Amino acid sequence: MAGIGRDEAFTDSSGRRYELVDDKVSAAEALARIASADVVAWDDCGCGGDCGFVWLDKAQIAALAAAGEPITHRRQPGHVSTWQSADGAQLVLISGKVLWGTVIAPG
Numbered sequence: 576m577a578g579i580g581r582d583e584a585f586t587d588s589s590g591r592r593y594e595l596v597d598d599k600v601s602a603a604e605a606l607a608r609i610a611s612a613d614v615v616a617w618d619d620c621g622c623g624g625d626c627g628f629v630w631l632d633k634a635q636i637a638a639l640a641a642a643g644e645p646i647t648h649r650r651q652p653g654h655v656s657t658w659q660s661a662d663g664a665q666l667v668l669i670s671g672k673v674l675w676g677t678v679i680a681p682g
């Protein structure tokens with residue numbers, strides 16, 4: 576199952592494992608990372624993925640890169656973390672109440 580396991584590695588939908596690089600990047604860093612991300616996962620309710628992730632396709636990732644920096648709200652928990660696999664693949668995980676262009680817009 577995709578998500579963060581007991582060993583704190585993140586497993587994506589294809590079974591690839593990633594180690595945490597930074598558990599809460601700045602908005603500027605998130606924007607810088609998204610352009611080179613191989614996989615982008617969105618945990619829209621912020622539960623850690625118990626109810627599943629949204630996996631962004633290449634067009635959606637490009638849309639985030641074009642949209643500028645993500646917006647987080649002080650009173651609503653939301654953050655962006657970065658992960659890397661042993662073979663160098665980059666994963667960006669968007670968790671909780673993050674607003675980013677028109678793709679990442681929690682209900």
Ligand SMILES: [Zn+2]
Nearest residue numbers: 620622625626
């Ligand atoms: Zn959830």
